[in-house]
Amino acid sequence: MTDKCYMCLLGILCPLLTGINGAEVTHVFCSSGENVSLPCNNALSGCTSTTWNYNRHSSAVELVAGGKKKNDIERHERLNVGSDCSLNINKVTKEDYGSYTCCQYVNRQEYGTDVHVYLHVLQVSLSSTETEIRPGSSVTLSCQLYHYQIFCDTLVRTDGIQLIWVNQTGVNLTTDSRYQISPPGHCISTLTTTLLNEDHNREWRCQVTQRNEVKTSAAYIVKYSTPVTTQTVTTVTSSKTATTTNTSVISTQPGT
Numbered sequence: 690m691t692d693k694c695y696m697c698l699l700g701i702l703c704p705l706l707t708g709i710n711g712a713e714v715t716h717v718f719c720s721s722g723e724n725v726s727l728p729c730n731n732a733l734s735g736c737t738s739t740t741w742n743y744n745r746h747s748s749a750v751e752l753v754a755g756g757k758k759k760n761d762i763e764r765h766e767r768l769n770v771g772s773d774c775s776l777n778i779n780k781v782t783k784e785d786y787g788s789y790t791c792c793q794y795v796n797r798q799e800y801g802t803d804v805h806v807y808l809h810v811l812q813v814s815l816s817s818t819e820t821e822i823r824p825g826s827s828v829t830l831s832c833q834l835y836h837y838q839i840f841c842d843t844l845v846r847t848d849g850i851q852l853i854w855v856n857q858t859g860v861n862l863t864t865d866s867r868y869q870i871s872p873p874g875h876c877i878s879t880l881t882t883t884l885l886n887e888d889h890n891r892e893w894r895c896q897v898t899q900r901n902e903v904k905t906s907a908a909y910i911v912k913y914s915t916p917v918t919t920q921t922v923t924t925v926t927s928s929k930t931a932t933t934t935n936t937s938v939i940s941t942q943p944g945t
Contacts, residue, residue: 695791698796708910713730713731713802713804713805714752714804714805714806714807715728715730715804715805715806715807716806716807716809716904717806717807717808717809717904718809718811718897718904719781719808719809719811719832720810720811720812720905720906720907721780721781721782721783721811721812721907721931722780722783722808723922724777724778724779724780724781724782725777725778725779725781725808726771726775726776726777726924727741727775727776727777727789727791727806727808727826728773728775728804728806729741729774729775729776729791729804730771730791730793730804730817731791731793731801731802731804732793733793733795733800734939735756736756736772736774737755737756737798738754738755738756738769738793738795739753739755739756739770739774739788739791739792739793740753740754740791740793740794741753741770741776741789741791741792741871742789742790742792743787743788743789743790744787744788744789744790745786745788745837746804749790750762752765752768752776752783752789753770753776756770756774757770758770760774761767763783764778764785765781767779767780774791776789776791776806776920777882778808781810782810783810783812783833783835785808785810786808786809786810786836786837787807787808787837788805788806788807788808788837788838788865789806789807789808789935790803790805790806791803791804791806791905792805799933807837807838808837809834809835809836809837809897810834810835811832811833811834811835811895811897811905811906811907812832812833812835813830813831813832813895813907813908813909814831814833815828815829815830815831815836815909816829816830816831816879816925821913822884822913823884824884824885824886824888824913825883825884826881826884827883827884828881828882828883828884828911829879829880829881830879830880830881830895830909831877831878831879832852832877832879832880832895832907833876833877833878833934834850834852834876834877834897836876841875841876844876845875845876847870848899849898849900849919850876850896850897850898850899850904851897851898851899852875852876852877852878852896852897853895853896853898854868854870854878854880854893854894854895854896855892855893855894855896856891856892856893857891857892857894862880862893867882867883868880868881868882869881869882878895880893880895884911888911888913889911889912889913890910890911890912891910891911892908892909892910893908893909893911894906894908894909895907895908
């Protein structure tokens with residue numbers, strides 16, 4: 690399966706986002722559960738000069754050195770280096786968001802310009818206190834964009850990033866009074882509703898959009914079964930060109 694997350698190059702597709710001292714910066718939007726490839730556009734042939742560093746808590750962690758991933762780091766089993774020296778991360782989680790830097794070293798000296806990649810991760814989760822998913826119960830879904838370095842206000846006001854809830858046909862749910870949706874303009878959005886009988890197999894999707902263009906999305910599909918005794922959550926991922934979707938299926942199963 691081919692998995693792709695949305696990428697935008699500063700100065701090319703996202704001119705209003707700010708770079709780092711003139712260095713090339715790429716912003717990648719991805720949904721939790723997807724596989725993502727972070728590009729290293731300054732790589733030299735063979736990747737033996739390539740180093741990848743990760744930074745989110747003010748201290749850099751070296752993930753790749755000399756084109757080879759380091760096995761003594763957390764999440765090393767989900768990382769690999771592509772033939773083009775890209776850093777591939779399997780089954781992205783919200784903990785993966787942050788800044789990734791691709792550097793080149795020749796004869797132990799840094800060579801060329803660093804490439805900075807900011808990975809922003811979207812996740813939708815069930816945050817209500819209901820233990821059973823059935824008609825008549827109230828559920829709350831939480832959608833959060835985990836972002837790095839850039840303030841949420843900057844993403845929203847300057848770069849036009851929004852979180853939007855839609856149904857399976859793409860209709861904005863703010864037009865339907867049965868849904869209580871937190872005010873727009875934030876990197877966290879919640880949707881609360883009371884389940885109806887006809888909500889079986891219904892999909893609610895949270896989209897990250899930039900000026901009406903979908904960057905990535907994550908969705909829940911509600912399923913009922915009778916009698917209701919337990920709740921299970923199964924994650925299903927799918928991808929489209931320039932759009933990433935991450936679908937979670939909420940199902941309820943009879944006790945065994």
